[in-house]
Amino acid sequence: MPDADAALTVVTDSGQRRLVHLDDYLDASAIEHAERAANQWIKALRTACVDGVPLRDRLTYRDDSLWWFAELYLHKERVIVSAHRAVAALEAIVSQERPAALAAGETPLLRVLVPQVAARHGLGVAGRARPLAGPPFALRAVARSWFHAGVAVADRLRPGARATRPCADAPAEVAAFVHTAFWRRDRGEEGYIGPVLRALAARVPAGGLALLGLGPRTNFRMRGWRHRLAEFNDPQARDLPLVPVESLATWTAIRPSLAVWRERNRTLRALEASPALRTASVVGGYNLWPIVRRELLGVTHLQLPWSARAMDEIGAALDRLRPRVVVTYAEAGGWGRALTLEARRRGIPVAGLQHGFIYRHWLNYLHEPDEMVPSAGRPQDRGFPRPDLTLLHDGFAERHLVDAGHFPPSSVLVTGSPRLESFVDAGRRLTADDRQRVRADAGAGPGRQLVVLATKFTQIGAWFRPLVEAVAAMPDAHLAVKCHPAEAATPYEAVAGAVPNVRVLPAGADLAALVASAELIVTVNSTAAIEAMSLDVPGLVLALPNNLSPFVEGGALAGVSHPGEIAAALRALLYDQKEREQLSSRRRAFVERYGIVSTGGAADRAADAIVALARRVR
Numbered sequence: 001m002p003d004a005d006a007a008l009t010v011v012t013d014s015g016q017r018r019l020v021h022l023d024d025y026l027d028a029s030a031i032e033h034a035e036r037a038a039n040q041w042i043k044a045l046r047t048a049c050v051d052g053v054p055l056r057d058r059l060t061y062r063d064d065s066l067w068w069f070a071e072l073y074l075h076k077e078r079v080i081v082s083a084h085r086a087v088a089a090l091e092a093i094v095s096q097e098r099p100a101a102l103a104a105g106e107t108p109l110l111r112v113l114v115p116q117v118a119a120r121h122g123l124g125v126a127g128r129a130r131p132l133a134g135p136p137f138a139l140r141a142v143a144r145s146w147f148h149a150g151v152a153v154a155d156r157l158r159p160g161a162r163a164t165r166p167c168a169d170a171p172a173e174v175a176a177f178v179h180t181a182f183w184r185r186d187r188g189e190e191g192y193i194g195p196v197l198r199a200l201a202a203r204v205p206a207g208g209l210a211l212l213g214l215g216p217r218t219n220f221r222m223r224g225w226r227h228r229l230a231e232f233n234d235p236q237a238r239d240l241p242l243v244p245v246e247s248l249a250t251w252t253a254i255r256p257s258l259a260v261w262r263e264r265n266r267t268l269r270a271l272e273a274s275p276a277l278r279t280a281s282v283v284g285g286y287n288l289w290p291i292v293r294r295e296l297l298g299v300t301h302l303q304l305p306w307s308a309r310a311m312d313e314i315g316a317a318l319d320r321l322r323p324r325v326v327v328t329y330a331e332a333g334g335w336g337r338a339l340t341l342e343a344r345r346r347g348i349p350v351a352g353l354q355h356g357f358i359y360r361h362w363l364n365y366l367h368e369p370d371e372m373v374p375s376a377g378r379p380q381d382r383g384f385p386r387p388d389l390t391l392l393h394d395g396f397a398e399r400h401l402v403d404a405g406h407f408p409p410s411s412v413l414v415t416g417s418p419r420l421e422s423f424v425d426a427g428r429r430l431t432a433d434d435r436q437r438v439r440a441d442a443g444a445g446p447g448r449q450l451v452v453l454a455t456k457f458t459q460i461g462a463w464f465r466p467l468v469e470a471v472a473a474m475p476d477a478h479l480a481v482k483c484h485p486a487e488a489a490t491p492y493e494a495v496a497g498a499v500p501n502v503r504v505l506p507a508g509a510d511l512a513a514l515v516a517s518a519e520l521i522v523t524v525n526s527t528a529a530i531e532a533m534s535l536d537v538p539g540l541v542l543a544l545p546n547n548l549s550p551f552v553e554g555g556a557l558a559g560v561s562h563p564g565e566i567a568a569a570l571r572a573l574l575y576d577q578k579e580r581e582q583l584s585s586r587r588r589a590f591v592e593r594y595g596i597v598s599t600g601g602a603a604d605r606a607a608d609a610i611v612a613l614a615r616r617v618r
Contacts, residue, residue, distance in 0.1 A: 006021075006022055006086075006105070006106070006107045006109070006110055007019050007020065007021050007022070008020055008021075008022060008090075008093065008102065008103060008105065008110060008114070009102070009103035009126070010093065010097050010099035010101075010102060010103070011099055011100055011101040011102070011103065011124070011126050012099060012100055013100045017103070017126075020093060020097070022085070022086060022089035022090070022093070023085075023089070025088075025089045025092035025093050025096065026085060026088060026089050026092070027561075028544060028545050028561045030085070030088045030089075030092070031085065031545055032545050032549075033084075033088070034081055034084040034085040034088060035081055035361045036361070037084045038075075038080040038081035038083075038084050039075070039361060039363050039366060041080055041084070041280070041283070042071050042074045042075055042080055042363060043071070043363075043366070043368060044280065045070075045071070045074075045277070045280060046067050046071070046371070048274060048276035048277050048280055049274065049275075049276045050270055050271060050274040050276070050277065051270050051274075053377060054375075054377065055067060055070075055274075055277075056375060056381070057375055057377045057378050057381070058270065059267070059304065060378070060381070061257070061260055061307075061308045061311065062256075062311075062345075063345075063378075063380040063381060064311075064341050064345075064381055064382075064385075065375065065378075065381045066260075066304050066307055066308070068337050068341075068384060068385060069303055069304060069306075069307035069334055069337060069338075070299045070303060070304065071363060072303070072333065072334055072337075072363070072364065073295075073298060073299050073302070073303035074295060074299070075363040075364070077295065077298065079109075079291060079294075079295055080295070082109060083109060083283055083288050083291060084283060084284075086109045086110070086113055087113065087283055087284040087286055088284075090113060090114070090117045091117075091284070094117065094121050094123070099123060100123065100124060101118070101123050101124035101125060101126045102114050102117065102118050102123055102124075102125060102126065103125075103126045103127050104125055104126065104127040104128060108290075108291060108294075109291060112286075112287075112288060112290050112291055113286055113288075116286045116287065117286070120285070120286075138294075138297060141297050141298055141301050141302060142301060144301075144302060145261070145264065145301040145302055145305065148302070148305070148306065149258065149261050149305060152254060152309055153251065153254075153258075155246065156249070156250055156251040156254065157251060171321065171322040171323065171324075172208060172209070172210035172321045172322070172323040172324075173204040173205060173208030173209065173323065173324055173325075173614070174200055174204055174208060174209050174210070174323060174324070174325055174326075174327060174610065174611075174614065175210045175212060175317070175318070175321050175323035175325075175326050175327070176193075176197055176200070176209060176210070176211050176212065176326075176327040176328070177212045177213075177214055177245065177314075177326065177327070177328040177330065177335070177336075177339055178190045178192075178193065178211065178212070178213060178214065178242065178328070178329070178330075179213070179214050179215050179330060179335075180213035180214060180215055180216065180240065180242065180244065181215060181216055183213070183240055183242065185239075185240075188241075190211075192329055192353075192355040192356075192419075193327075193329050193353050193355060193418075195418040195422070195602075195603035196327075196353060196418060196603045196606045196607055196610075197209065197211070198603065199603040199604050199606070199607035200327070200607045200610060200611070202607075203607055203608075203611050204611070210243070210321050210323065211241060211242035211243065212242060212243055212244075212245045212248075212317055212321075213240065213242040213243065213244045213245060214245055214330060214335045215335065245313050245314065245317050246313050248313070248316050248317040248320050248321075249312060249313040249315075249316035249317065250316070253312055253313070253315070253316035254309055254312045254313060254316075255312075256308075256312060257305070257308035257309040257311065257312040258305075258309075259308075260304050260305050260307075260308040261305035261308075261309075264300045264301045264304070264305060265300075267300045267304070268296060268297060268300040268301070271296045271299075271300065272293065272296070277292070277296070280292075303334075306334070307334060307337075307338060310334060310335060310338040311338045311341060311342055313338075314335075314338050314339045314342045314343075315342040315345070315346075318342055318343060318346055318348060319346075323348060324348070324349075324614040325348065325349050325350075325351060325610060325611075325613055325614035326339060326343045326348055326349070326350045326351070327350075327351045327353065327610055328350070328351075328352060328353070328387075329352065329353040329354070329355035331350070331352030331353075331386075331387050331390065332352075332362075332364035332365055333364060336352070337385050340385035340386065340387060341385045344382065344385060349388040349389070349613050349614065349616070350387040350388050350389075351387055351388065351389050351390075351391060351609070351610045351613055352386075352387035352389070352390040352391065353390075353391050353606065354390070354391065354392045354393050354397055354417075355419075356527060357397075357527045357530060357547065358397050358400055358401070359525075359547040360400065360404070360547065360549070360550055361547070362547075365400065365401060365404065365405045366404055366405060367384055367386075367404075367405045367406050367407075368406065369406050371383060371384045371406075372384050372386070372406050372407075372408075386407060386411065387411070388411065388613060389411060389412075389413060389609065389610075389613050390407065390411060390412050390413070391412075391413055391414075391415045391606045391609055391610075392412055392413065392414050392415070393414070393415075393416060393417035393420065393596075393602075394414060394416075394417070394594050394595045394596045395414060395593070395594040395595045396550075396594040396596065397414075398412050398414055399594075413609055414595065415602055415605040415606040415609060416598075416599065416601070416602030416605060416606075417598075417602055418602045418603040418606075419531070420530075420531050420534060420596070420598050420602075421598045421599075421600060421602055422512075423511075423512045423515075423528075423531040423534075423535075423598075424512075424531070424534045424535060424598035425598065426510070426512035426513065426516070427512050427513065427515060427516030427535045428516070428535070430513060430516050430517065434513070434517075435516070435517040438510070438513045438514060438516075438517040439517050439518075442478070442480035442503060442505060442509075442514060442517075443478055443480060443501075443503035444478040444480065445478075447476060448476055448477065448478045448501075449474075449476060449477045449478065449519045449520070449574045449575075450478055450480060450514075450517060450518040450519055450520075451471065451477060451478065451479045451480070451518065451519065451520045451521075451522055451570070451574070452479075452480050452482060452511075452514045452515055452518045452520070452521045452522070453467070453479060453480070453481045453482065453521075453522045453523070454482045454511060454514075454515075454521060454522075454523050454526045454528040454529070455484070455522075455523045455524045455525065455526050455542075456484045456486070456487055456524075456525075456526075457484070457487055457491045457492060458487070459524040459525055459543070459546075460524050460542065460543070462563070463524070463542045463543050463563055463566075464492065464495050465495050466563035466564070466566050467479070467522065467542070467563075467566055468495060468496050468499055468502055469567075470566045470567035470570055471499075471501055471502060471570070472499045472501065472502070473567065474501070474570065474571070474574075475501065477501060477570070477574060478501045478502075478503070479501065479502045479503070479522075480503055480505055480514060480518075481496070481502070481503065481504045481505060482505050482507075482509050482511050482514060483504065483505065483506065483507040483509075484507065485507045485508075487507070489504045489506065489507075492504045511528055512531075515528060515531070515532045515535060515537055516535050516537070518537060519537075519538075519573075519574055520537070520538055520539070520540060520570070520573050520574060521537055521538070521539045521540070522539070522540045522541075522542065523539065523540075523541060523542070523548070524541065524542050524543050524546055524548075525546050525547045525548060529541065529548060529551070529557055530548075530551065530596065533556060533557075533587050533590070533591055533596060534591065534596065534597060534598050536584060536587070536588075538557075538558065538573055538580060538583050538584065538587070539551075539556075539557040539558065540557070540558045540559065540560070540569055540570070540573055541557050541558065541559035541560075542559075542560060542566065543561075544559045544560065544561040545561070551590070554586075554590050555583075555586030555587070555589070555590060556586060556587045556590035556591070557587070558572075558573055558583060
């Protein structure tokens with residue numbers, strides 16, 4: 001439901017009507033403030049009094065708090081941050097435009113906010129202000145809740161649903177839980193931590209590494225009814241060398257979690273009756289309770305029942321495999337938290353593997369000191385389910401987890417990034433002839449400056465056209481667009497059209513070879529810009545502030561916060577030798593400071609640390 005970028009009609013004293021976009025009234029500081037404020041708002045809810053106890057203690061399953069899953073839902077839905085952005089934008093519109101009236105909002109947030117903003121500032125409301133339509137939203141949430149509960153039960157009652165393959169046998173030396181959708185059939189390994197899994201397999205007895213699959217087998221952006229039907233007809237994923245975790249959990253195993261589902265309405269009523277939650281729903285002086293209540297409905301009817309069921313499924317898998325150590329790169333999300341809770345209950349150590357950049361506003365890794373220790377009111381709740389050991393790529397991630405996540409320093413270890421090593425190695429192996437071939441395939445002829453764009457279209461959005469226009473005005477520059485694997489080329493092609501010095505490449509194009517052959521990489525949030533630093537290729541970040549802002553602020557990457565700045569930034573980074581040298585100097589200092597280097601052996605170091613963790617508890 002995020003709609004901070006919605007449009008709103010303002011009416012002047014003379015009756016003129018003009019459509020404005022809320023995002024146009026948010027500068028970088030306002031966006032940054034909204035992100036931080038939303039995270040703080042979500043985090044503060046854990047202490048809100050519900051039924052006489054803090055919310056963290058009110059939402060429980062067995063001896064553990066389900067708050068760890070509720071906060072993920074509120075963060076993932078992005079409604080709270082949209083609310084903070086909308087409040088800031090509406091105040092700015094009133095201040096800058098000085099309207100006589102505001103049109104009644106069309107989106108849920110605006111339908112709640114516009115009448116209140118108008119009343120505060122003595123403005124009229126043009127048009128009929130429709131109340132927030134609760135029933136359709138509630139019916140969808142209730143229907144989804146029934147559907148998911150029914151499917152979970154039906155899956156266990158049909159023949160052939162129970163795993164019978166050898167890799168589901170016990171005991172296992174190491175149980176690795178990976179997202180099934182990221183298994184790379186073309187490479188025959190897991191897409192994120194394949195090198196670490198190979199190194200682990202070489203360190204344990206034959207058959208000692210069990211692979212467990214989490215979630216659907218297709219990326220959610222590409223998942224359709226055909227994929228769902230195929231998975232239903234093959235519950236054991238026989239074409240993959242892993243076992244779906246749900247196939248290890250019988251009806252009896254998941255039966256306890258159904259109690260959370262049966263209590264969903266009672267839990268929602270308790271939340272609705274909490275004066276503390278209603279007070280917390282006032283943001284910037286505006287009552288957002290109708291919006292917050294919808295979010296709480298999603299928490300009670302969707303997130304909490306799923307979370308309890310995930311805990312039961314993970315628990316059943318651990319009881320069957322009885323591993324000495326558990327490995328996952330999903331440790332911060334819902335599956336990872338369920339896994340860590342159940343492993344902790346059984347005394348099994350957990351190793352978490354960093355698999356991508358840890359964004360500074362990603363609430364999954366932001367924790368307060370009181371969250372990392374047992375609850376004062378329920379000591380059986382031992383605190384946030386963090387892994388016993390989290391293996392990190394570099395000192396930048398280590399600093400973030402210790403400072404912002406309050407991880408004990410002894411629980412984190414820098415082992416390096418196998419992906420970075422592979423990326424850098426692939427780039428360094430290219431010969432001069434290889435680079436010329438890559439450049440030619442990308443459309444950059446002799447004498448052209450090759451600029452590689454690596455991002456998702458959903459992130460670059462309205463910034464892509466200004467980028468294309470800037471490159472089109474530089475006849476000796478060429479833009480090669482590397483499509484994200486989860487997206488099609490169509491939206492890029494629709495904007496680029498027939499611009500001669502822009503080419504949209506297929507998703508399968510070799511990104512490492514492209515970056516190593518380029519003069520510049522452009523992105524919004526892709527970690528490819530970080531990996532390019534080790535190849536000494538400069539990077540330009542668009543749409544600041546974003547997840548790469550710390551690298552721009554640290555001087556390692558260049559960045560722009562307005563589309564109109566793109567052309568000047570491109571010219572400086574492509575043609576101004578002094579600017580390139582200064583950026584290179586800052587980039588190298590940043591890389592050295594945080595150890596963002598490719599020294600080789602990262603997968604082996606991670607595997608050794610995991611094996612040592614298993615031996616520590618024998």
